[in-house]
Amino acid sequence: MRRTRVVVATLLLAVMASLPLFAQKKEKLYYVPKFTGFIFFELAGQGAKKACDELGVDMVTLGTTQNDVEGYVQILQNLVPQKPQIMVTTSSDANAPVPVLKKMKAAGATIVTFDSPVGKGGQDLYVNMAPYRVQAIAELESALYNNPKGGKVIWLAPSPNITLFNKVKEEIDNLVKTVPKYKVFQFVDTLYMADDPDKAYSVTTSAMEAHPDLAGFISSSGMSNPASNKAIQDTGRTGKVYSTGMALPSTMETFLRDGVNKQFALWSPYWFGYMSAWLAINIHRGDLKVQDGKVVDVPNVGKRKMYMTPDEVMYTDLNMMLFFRKGHETWENAIAMPPELIQ
Amino acid sequence: MAGQRFRELLGAYSWESVILVFNVVAVVVATLLSPLYLNAFQILYSLQQSMGIASILAIGFMMIILVGEIDLSLPALVAVGTVSFARLSVMGLPFGLSLLIVFAITTLAGLLNGYLIVTFSLPSMAVTLGMMGVYRAVALWIGGYEGFGVDAFQPSYIYVGDTLLAGFLPVSFLVLVFLFALAWLLVHKTVYGRLLYATGNNRKATFLTGHSIKSIIVSTYGIGGLMAGVGAMVYIGQYQSARADNVASILLFVVACIALGGFSLAGGKGRVIGLILSILLLGTIQNGMGLANIPGPVQTLVIGLILIASIVVPAGIGAVGAAVSRAKNIAEKYSASSK
Numbered sequence: 011m012r013r014t015r016v017v018v019a020t021l022l023l024a025v026m027a028s029l030p031l032f033a034q035k036k037e038k039l040y041y042v043p044k045f046t047g048f049i050f051f052e053l054a055g056q057g058a059k060k061a062c063d064e065l066g067v068d069m070v071t072l073g074t075t076q077n078d079v080e081g082y083v084q085i086l087q088n089l090v091p092q093k094p095q096i097m098v099t100t101s102s103d104a105n106a107p108v109p110v111l112k113k114m115k116a117a118g119a120t121i122v123t124f125d126s127p128v129g130k131g132g133q134d135l136y137v138n139m140a141p142y143r144v145q146a147i148a149e150l151e152s153a154l155y156n157n158p159k160g161g162k163v164i165w166l167a168p169s170p171n172i173t174l175f176n177k178v179k180e181e182i183d184n185l186v187k188t189v190p191k192y193k194v195f196q197f198v199d200t201l202y203m204a205d206d207p208d209k210a211y212s213v214t215t216s217a218m219e220a221h222p223d224l225a226g227f228i229s230s231s232g233m234s235n236p237a238s239n240k241a242i243q244d245t246g247r248t249g250k251v252y253s254t255g256m257a258l259p260s261t262m263e264t265f266l267r268d269g270v271n272k273q274f275a276l277w278s279p280y281w282f283g284y285m286s287a288w289l290a291i292n293i294h295r296g297d298l299k300v301q302d303g304k305v306v307d308v309p310n311v312g313k314r315k316m317y318m319t320p321d322e323v324m325y326t327d328l329n330m331m332l333f334f335r336k337g338h339e340t341w342e343n344a345i346a347m348p349p350e351l352i353q
Numbered sequence: 354m355a356g357q358r359f360r361e362l363l364g365a366y367s368w369e370s371v372i373l374v375f376n377v378v379a380v381v382v383a384t385l386l387s388p389l390y391l392n393a394f395q396i397l398y399s400l401q402q403s404m405g406i407a408s409i410l411a412i413g414f415m416m417i418i419l420v421g422e423i424d425l426s427l428p429a430l431v432a433v434g435t436v437s438f439a440r441l442s443v444m445g446l447p448f449g450l451s452l453l454i455v456f457a458i459t460t461l462a463g464l465l466n467g468y469l470i471v472t473f474s475l476p477s478m479a480v481t482l483g484m485m486g487v488y489r490a491v492a493l494w495i496g497g498y499e500g501f502g503v504d505a506f507q508p509s510y511i512y513v514g515d516t517l518l519a520g521f522l523p524v525s526f527l528v529l530v531f532l533f534a535l536a537w538l539l540v541h542k543t544v545y546g547r548l549l550y551a552t553g554n555n556r557k558a559t560f561l562t563g564h565s566i567k568s569i570i571v572s573t574y575g576i577g578g579l580m581a582g583v584g585a586m587v588y589i590g591q592y593q594s595a596r597a598d599n600v601a602s603i604l605l606f607v608v609a610c611i612a613l614g615g616f617s618l619a620g621g622k623g624r625v626i627g628l629i630l631s632i633l634l635l636g637t638i639q640n641g642m643g644l645a646n647i648p649g650p651v652q653t654l655v656i657g658l659i660l661i662a663s664i665v666v667p668a669g670i671g672a673v674g675a676a677v678s679r680a681k682n683i684a685e686k687y688s689a690s691s692k
Contacts, residue, residue, distance in 0.1 A: 046649050075649045078602040083592065084403045088643025091389045091399075105502035105594030109515065129502050170498035171596050 037067045037294070039287060042085060042099040044125070046073035049258055050232055050279045051100075054124070057283030058098055064309075065291045067096065077205055079103040086110045093117050096294045098286045100125040104173055108132040120294035124286040126174045130322040134293055135300050137286045139277040140329045142174075144352055146181035148275035148331050149228050149255045150192050151351055155273040155335075156252035160194025161225025164217055166234045166255075168205040178230050198224070203234045210237035218242070218251060227253040235274065236261040243270045259334050259341065266336045273335045275347065282328050285311050289326070300324055368615040371666060372630040375659075379634055383641025390644050394521045399643075401523040402591065404636040406431070406584045407603055408529055411610045412536050413463075413580030415628055416573040418611055419540070419549040421556075421620025422477040424466055424574060425604060427581045429488035430459050432599040434585025436496030439505045439595035448509035456582040462488065463578020467571035493597035500596030506589060514590015525587045532583070537625040549573065553620025609656070610635060613663045634659075 041058050043051035055071055062069040072089070074081040083106050089097075090113055097114065100123055101107045111121055111132040120134050127136035139145065154160065165182075167175040179200070186192045201217060203210035210233065218224055218241070227238050235257035242251050243265065254274045265271040285308050292298040298306060302318045306326065316326045332344035363370055383390040390396070410427050417424050434455050441451040466484050470477045503511075516524045540546040551559040552569050560566050589595055614631035616623030635656065642652045 070646055071648070072646055073649050075653050076602070079598075080406075080592075080600060080603065081649075084639065085643060085649075087399060087402045088640065091392070091395050091644065092646075103592075103594055103596065105500075105596075106592040108503060109591070109593055169598060170493070171500050171598070173499075176498070 037095060037291070039067050039069045039096040039098060039291065040089060040094045041069055041071045041283075041287070042082070042089075042097065043071075043073050044082060044100050044102045045075065045077045046071065047075060048233075049260060053279040054283030054286075057280040057285075058287035059283075060280075061284045061287035061291065065288070067287075067291055069287075077102055079106050083107050083110060086114070090114060090117070094119050096290050097121045098283070098290050099123055101128055102126065102172065104128050120290055122286045122290035122293070124282055124328075126172065127323050127325075133323070135289060135316065135324050135326060137282065137289065138325050138327045139282065140327055140331055142177040142181045143185075144329065144331060144347075145178050145230065145256070146185055147351055148333070148347055149178070149230065150182060150185060150195065151347075152254040152273045152275050152333065153195065153226060153228055153252070154191070155333075156254050156271065157225055158194075159225070160192075160196070162196050162198045162221060162223055163226050163228050164214075164221070164224065165197055165200045166210070166214070166227050166229035166231060166238065166253075167200065167202055168231055168233070169202050175230055182228070203231070203237075205231065205233045207233060207237040210234035211241050214238040214241045214253065215245060218245060218247060224251055226251055227255075229253070229255040232256055232258045232261070232276065236265070239265040239270050243268065257334075259339055259344065262334065263339050266334065266339055269336075273333055275331055275333050277328055278330045278332060278341065280341070281311055281330055285314075285328055366624075366626075367670065368667060369624065369627050369630060371670075372613070372615070372627065372634060376630060376634050376637065379637040379641065383637055383644070386641050386647075387644035390641055396637075396640065397521065397526065398517075398523065399640045400633070400636040401526045401529070403639055404632050405523070405525050405529055405591070406587055406600065407607050407610060408632050409532060409580050409584040409587065410600075410603065410607045411614075411628060411632065412532055413577035414607050414611055415536070415614075415616060415623070415625070416540075416549065416576045417477075418553075418616050418618065419620055419623065420552040420570050420573050422467075422470065422570060422573070423481065423618070424463070424477065424577050425481040426462075426466060426485040426488050427577055427584075427607070428600045428603050429485045429492065430462055430578055430581035431584045431588060431603075432492040432597050432601075433462065433488050433495065434459050434582045435588050435595035435599045436492050436500065436597060438510060438585060438589050439501035440495055442506050442510050443501070448507065448512075451510070452586065455585060456579060459582035459585070460575050460578040463581065464571055464575045466578070467574030470574075471567040471570050489597055492599075496595060496597050500594065503593040505595065506593060511590035511593055514587040515593070516590070525590065528583070528587065532580075533625065533629060540625055545569075545572075550621050553622070555621075606635075609660055613660060631663075 039062050041055055059069050072085050074085065079102055082101060086107055087110055090110060094114055095118060097119055099121065104127065108129045108131060111128060115121060122135050122137060123133040124137040127133065165179055186195050198221060201213050203213050214227060229235055235253055235255060238253035242248060242253060248270050252271060254271060256276050257274045258276065262271060262274060288308055293300060301316060304316050305313050307313050314326045316324055319325055331347040333347055334344050338344050413427060414424065437455045437458060438451055441454060466481055469475060470480050513524050513528060518524060540549065548559065548564055548569055552566055556566050588599060610628065610631050614623060615627035638655065642655065
């Protein structure tokens with residue numbers, strides 16, 4: 011009897027002694043990009059880290075080495091038993107991760123997606139880079155800056171089923187139809203390069219053979235633009251054909267210098283990651299309510315509105331669009347897109 | 354006596370024993386890596402989620418590999434299956450009817466692969482590589498650019514891949530156990546199974562015993578196609594997504610399961626138990642590393658190293674065995690000549 015009591019007391023003491031260990035545990039933010047090792051997601055991760063540091067949260071980065079949806083979902087599945095509380099993530103399939111994300115949310119996780127949203131119920135909030143229309147304008151403006159005559163252009167996308175690319179293309183089609191200065195563009199084809207630079211290089215090379223009068227390529231893909239610019243340079247078409255849209259400045263520096271490209275655009279991945287993590291942490295702590303029409307003041311970014319879309323996903327926009335030109339090649343000296351262009 | 358029997362078993366199942374030891378090591382390491390690992394429910398759920406579809410495809414792949422052929426188009430056929438299920442669900446067909454239709458489509462597509470290969474004596478690698486593109490295109494044609502999300506599926510369609518019986522037992526796991534039992538019976542307990550090995554080992558001899566090599570080979574492709582259909586059924590429940598690029602990168606993993614399971618790409622070698630053990634091993638490793646939040650590149654590296662080990666270890670065992678017997682021979686000769 012006495013021995014039992016001693017054992018019970020010891021156990022209780024041990025439990026009590028270990029309690030502070032749990033109590034002192036910092037909150038953890040899981041950052042799970044589509045895949046790792048790509049500069050865009052690395053920069054977004056650095057931004058997320060900044061928000062974590064400011065708000066006193068530990069950050070764990072997880073991801074597959076290649077763009078593989080099932081591999082990505084498997085990482086999430088392995089997270090479920092760890093009961094993640096705060097997560098910032100992005101998937102290349104809007105549907106496949108939803109069942110497991112719902113499971114995490116049921117266990118109390120706050121999930122903020124960025125770069126591309128998942129289906130309804132999979133996230134608390136989606137941080138959009140900019141309204142699709144603003145992205146479309148940034149890309150068309152960059153194309154006009156490269157060649158004011160517009161001309162025959164080809165749209166490049168990674169694969170046919172990525173929401174972001176399809177929505178931006180829809181807006182581009184609208185703008186070309188309705189805004190006089192964009193009527194100079196004539197889209198002759200859409201080509202897919204699977205987020206693979208080698209494929210982008212060969213696809214754009216053959217497209218230039220197939221369309222001798224081609225004026226340029228436009229794409230929202232930061233992966234394809236350096237490859238298509240290289241293809242233009244290698245085939246001696248500098249000044250004749252352009253390739254623009256969205257791209258990472260570090261990958262385009264030489265093309266700006268050599269005059270292959272005169273202007274391209276991008277939102278800042280760093281502040282993208284920062285804003286997503288900042289929102290996720292504050293929502294999780296209860297300091298911020300997700301609500302249709304509510305305006306949030308995000309440090310370093312500014313005031314942004316939350317809004318519900320028809321597919322029942324709550325959006326907010328980063329909306330920090332930058333133009334890169336010769337002499338303005340870096341994040342620091344890039345030109346902010348003039349607000350009057352947005353109409 | 355028991356020792357003798359044990360040694361015989363070990364001799365006959367030497368590769369399976371090696372994989373079994375690997376499995377034990379993997380479980381121990383996973384337990385040390387993460388306190389969350391050693392939990393029967395966690396293990397069951399995780400293995401089923403990460404390995405279920407690959408296992409089903411591996412069963413089909415195994416049949417084809419046993420006769421010395423290959424089918425690279427199976428993952429593309431899964432995509433044909435998922436988008437077909439989604440399309441039929443949207444059209445309002447009951448699940449049972451869709452099941453028959455989809456299984457028929459994928460089985461026929463598999464049979465078509467086999468038919469092309471045997472009729473025109475074409476290399477299966479080339480034919481199925483081509484058909485992979487064809488089936489992806491068909492999937493794109495059926496599913497459209499956007500594919501389908503959860504809203505496309507009637508509840509009965511996602512039952513198998515999504516339901517946990519009593520809150521912990523995945524229905525798809527029961528399907529998998531049933532399929533493995535069936536595969537084991539078929540491969541190891543029937544004349545058909547013997548013929549698979551015979552075809553893989555020596556086609557001429559099998560032919561001379563009066564069997565149609567062509568129909569045996571075509572039948573394995575039919576089974577492969579059927580398994581792709583079953584895989585699609587599980588996929589739509591598990592991911593509630595149907596797109597032309599579903600399971601785009603599963604092929605190498607399935608081949609890894611097969612190679613690690615002791616099958617020879619030349620055919621006629623390997624056992625169902627080896628396949629099960631290799632799937633368990635790869636699943637345990639991924640689960641353990643995933644729970645420990647080990648970064649993706651390291652995980653890929655570890656899996657790669659294990660695959661290399663799966664080639665080096667048996668080769669090493671063979672080399673050591675040969676050296677030992679050579680030494681024995683020399684020793685015998687020496688002792689004989691010294692007498």
